[in-house]
């Protein structure tokens with residue numbers, strides 16, 4: 001987000017590219033985007049590929065943790081264990097093949113300091129020698145948040161909509177990257193009344209909460225809301241821990257009834273009847289598919305800027 005000079009200009013550019021996806025189909029000609037996945041993905045993988053292809057780029061994709069050599073991240077280690085190759089060489093080599101490198105690397109959820117230092121992304125920035133694009137790192141998922149903002153811009157019916165980020169239950173421990181980024185982007189948007197609601201112990205890091213209103217009372221948060229953005233995350237305080245699986249936090253029709261006919265949003269993949277009931281996600285107010293569709297124009301707007309920056313560097 002800090003690389004974006006003007007959020008609303010970027011959103012408008014994404015909306016323009018949604019209307020005219022091939023308007024810049026020469027911009028990426030003869031440029032190669034490499035997409036590296038240390039973790040699973042459906043939307044990010046396909047939408048970023050499609051966005052790059054719309055710009056005329058070539059794309060190469062690798063599931064690095066499955067198909068690549070196990071990477072050593074620490075400097076100065078005697079590599080007599082499982083790690084076959086150091087990131088210093090691996091990143092530099094991939095940089096020889098690619099003009100831009102996208103990386104998905106989730107939080108470990110074991111060592112908070114390490115995760116929040118964004119080791120993997122920074123090592124690639126340090127050694128690849130080409131621009132790096134986050135496809136969800138340990139602490140952030142910016143391409144998701146941009147698509148979310150585009151979706152809100154498309155659907156809002158008020159100058160200053162009320163947007164709720166609500167925690168919801170999930171059986172596995174998930175990273176804070178999606179809620180962190182969502183909060184970061186919402187806080188930066190002036191014309192959004194932003195509220196975060198979660199059970200006690202699920203406070204996000206202060207730098208992401210910013211000036212958002214935070215309440216433990218989900219029903220109170222939902223009152224008069226225009227957008228309900230649901231997401232599970234594990235605890236930041238008790239790092240990586242699941243403190244609650246309380247289905248009382250599931251987004252259901254009764255709670256949606258407290259809102260001002262709010263749209264339901266989720267980044268997907270979503271666990272039905274844990275995060276949200278079938279009734280809500282299958283209702284006309286659910287915009288999760290449109291939201292996922294907007295991942296293409298969001299990624300395309302970002303790639304367009306990266307290509308332009310390279311052209312004029």
Ligand code: AN0
Nearest residue numbers: 174175177178267268269
């Ligand atoms: C991931 C997460 O919560 O960060 C990816 C979401 C886009 N979700 C899961 O692992 C289920």
Ligand code: CP
Nearest residue numbers: 041042043044267268
């Ligand atoms: N929302 C999202 O990033 O989905 P994937 O994990 O499938 O890429």
